[in-house]
Amino acid sequence: MNAHILLVDDDTDLLKLLSMRLTAAGYRVTTATTAEGALTRLAVELPQLVLSDVRLPDRDGLSLFGDIHARHPTLPVILLTAHGTIPDAVAATERGVFGYLTKPFDGKLLLAKIAQALSIATPGGQAGQNDDEWRAPIVSRSSLMAELLAEARLVAGTDASVLIRGDSGSGKELLAQAIHRASPRAQKPFVAVNCGAIPEQLLESELFGHIKGAFTGAVSNHRGLFQAADGGTLFLDEIGDMPLPLQVKLLRVLQERSVRPVGASQPVPIDVRVLSATHRDLEAAMAAGQFREDLYYRLNVVSLQLPNLAERREDIPLLANYFLTRLADKYQKQLNSFAPEALEALATAPWPGNVRQLYNVVEQVCALATAPLIPLSLVQRALRAAAVEVLSYAEARQRFELDYLVKLLKLTDGNVADAARLADRNRTEFYRLLQKHDLSPGMFRSTPGVAD
Template structure:
């Protein structure tokens, strides 16, 4: 319990009575108001640590009232309540500083869990201000873009809001998710990552929600699943747009009820999990194409964080390369200390389609195959020189023979397919995953075709 009572602002008398009864039974002291005017007056008098706020009030918009609460007492944890048709408004409230939102109808346990989560934030030791733009652990770089990202990570970590991380492959989305977890009041709990794109679709249900022994062929024992393993902590769903539509329905139900039901289980159980998800696709485009549920998108896309590509981070590329050089040289017992000026200039110019992951692979390659004090241009993989040449080449001249109908007529469909695939990969700096997104196929499809061409099939 905290010293001050909770404040409930709800204009429907029957719901107000129900909420008061549930809260009182759980041992909470609660003060109620039935409109914005009386709610604001009560807030000024009580300075409550937690407010339960219906967004639809008779005399004023609930979102505006919440802004007044936070202006008076910024550390107030506001839980907004909304109807199913107004999730967009609840998402706007989360982005404006609400702690969490509940969609009517919700069950008693979900209601009380939200209160307990908000109170745990109140009781937690104060953390760094959202203005702190120092790099979190595992981040390197002081570009303006990254400093803004660091501030956002620290800011959103204090909320229960679902974080949706976007960015190209290799930009560090999982590192970002880990940082949000580490700065949150759940830092002592588990951080459970699950790559939705790396698990066969027929096993995803079991991987996320678990299964009981004998529920399907191969289920030789009970398995808790990622959602249960993350109880009390954070569940990170990477490649969220790869989720099967049927599993998306289950995930939506999980977000609404905080309950899971393992495959083959007769009963469901409650878990207390914060969701962070990530994708390298455009999630809204996936919604438009019918591959991602719109209601799930709005439920997950509460606080968006975009990881910038390496080519937009200026001198960060040199800082990351030199930090990796130091680490790999120590691991491999080599004598490298720095990059020479020509390599630094080249790194700033390269498009880096594989982003930080590609840069780390390049530095590992250099250290393993070479030695010296400074990395020189001749030590770099030949693929980097090719990328720079493609970047500097004029795309129109390079593609002209292939984009005309005359250039395609007379060729077989297989030849045309190969031309299009190879040219798309070249346009995207040799990145097969990027080309796959443009061509709207799975990367594995392109890898199989490339392997077949190499073997002469």
């Protein structure tokens, strides 16, 4: 796909001439004649580069650049003027403008400047081309995601540690994989581990490895995930759930660039780029003493914030149809599209579970569909099912017991003898239930009374 350039100039003849020249050079061009028109265009679709005149009817190009830079700091801007001076050029470049050319300008020089800006904005790709393979699984056309992906592409070319923030289901691991694919380490392993899903006693061995006999059950040497990712990328998902003792050891690994397997006497050197992710507020966790500040700053060299699905609603129809195509193959059904009202229902739903929840809804629709066009009724049914919280039997019983005990104790004003009688349980058994749910009779007494 050709790179997209936004041209901003109130001279319609020059705008037409530049559009023809850039289109002939292989670029996709959109235009605006005012600064406000340019900002509107940017809100609709983010280009790879902005080429703007300095003198515009509503305000000057440097003021427009200030707005662009505040909203999209990685978007390169080249300014054109018939009134250029050296001080203007110096001031513009100091503020972050990529290029500053004086009219009349040389066409070859302009094309060279554009190619240079695009090569820096999309490292690893050819100027004038937009290679989307690295981010292919991330389906989006929203300006929020376009800006996030532009930042991700820039940081991918470095070895900086990246902390990806976002709610559950927003696609943190997909973004981590995209950064790995766009990096110089793309041909090496990408290894992911969920720090909250592995028991604490096993996590150290999984990350750093162990030697034979290091503990009961260690019948052979085991390479940890750091060694498995050597030369590539290790993705630490839900890093906020990592126990404090392991945070100390992880910090040492990042500082010394070597791991010591459990039971080993010598460290093993490693070359790993670390990406991490969390849905937790790590600043609050640090304040509560649950996350080490030194580790936080080591992991958070660059921070990327994934938006919730509700913040990028323009992507919902795109994602729904993308999932429909994939799942139609899985279920071996002829499913073409959603009815317009069905797509509207999807686009306006709240989506607390983000992209993962949308995928689950589309999968249910595909499993039940009997016609190529998905009707509104089927989408509404899937959305209702998604809204119902499904608990395990143990969780449902636990929740029922707590609700039941609270209602009984409120009814009896905290009198355990009366509550146990109503529940048809003896007092000893009833007290055990209260202890299990961390309840005290005194919490329910309207006036202080004699202890039971």
